[in-house]
Amino acid sequence: MQHQNTTHSPLARGYVRTLRQQEELPLLRDHLLRLDPGSRHDRFNGFLDDSFIEHYAAKCADDGTVIIAYFEGGVVRGAAELHPSDQSPDALPEIAFSVEASVRRQGVGSILFKKLIVEARAKGYHSLRITTGAQNHAMRALANKFGAHLAFSHGESTGSIDLKQQRQPELARLAFATAIDAARAMMNFNRMYWKLLLRMYGWGRTA
Template sequence: MQEFASHHAVPPAGLIRQLRPSDLPRFREHLLRLDPASRRDRFNGAINDNFLAAYAKRSFSEGATVIGYVEGDRVLGAAELHERAEFAEPTGEIAFSVESHLQQRGIGGRLFERLISNARGLGYSKLLVTTHPQNEAMKALARKFDAALSFDAGETVGVITLEPLRPLFVPTSGFAAEARMPSRA
């Protein structure tokens, strides 16, 4: 908990969990509560309320994975994983938002950890994160998770390569494994 002590005396009291389709209104309200700077950091530009409401609906209807930081009945932070099916290698694009009064308290890092775990479980081998060059917090967070950062068309682009999941059972050798299998006779 030392990570919180340098910024705030009280650590966040919520939990991190995957959001269900029934959480759509809470996710939408979270996005709508983002202040102008947080909206710019999350969406790389000025975004209006109508866009945010439509975006939240699209996230759930198009099968994105949305992990939320939840306190009581309110989503106050979110991490999203959107599939990028146009790439040959299983690739997802990730994005994060934390309401300004909770920023710099370790929530983004915990959301990032959970989202990476979910992405690995879904079989993704690469994750992309894009932000504007002035978003130092997002760039630092991406570096913490070994993102290779580059500058492209006015944006900072990060690529995180995920280790593949390990098989549950590893056969020792073809013949030896067959010899140990019980016969069905």
């Protein structure tokens, strides 16, 4: 299946789409397991073993978490997570990000952040909660870029993002592009399905 390059970055070469919860769970899990020790520490604010990662990914598939993934070569190399508001102590939906070392410094984090904001606004959210380790300077810089106000406490930086202050024209264009990309992906899937079906039954073969 072919996908439009939806990254809007001169460096990133992949595409972004939302994962289907149950059947694509292994894609998120495998991405998180591939994170190097430093990235895993930054993402989960500690050095955590593989069993924790597997349990965490399974929970995301069951609790309504929205996963927006960045693909390169058919492999998830980055992910943005939008967790339901009922899981947060302050009733704000919480967000999290992870990007593998091989695709860093290519604008992937910004791409994922923009797509996540579009998704959050579509769900009617007005604010988002973000928590990151105090040493995760890249994540803190990215959050600040999108208007987060972070406060340091107990080894973490925690803050919120006011979606009402995000630039509307840019988000509207991104939402439109996302819808177009989804429709194109579905058309490509249908085309591939019918070609496979015709081949199975011997239709469409040249004499």
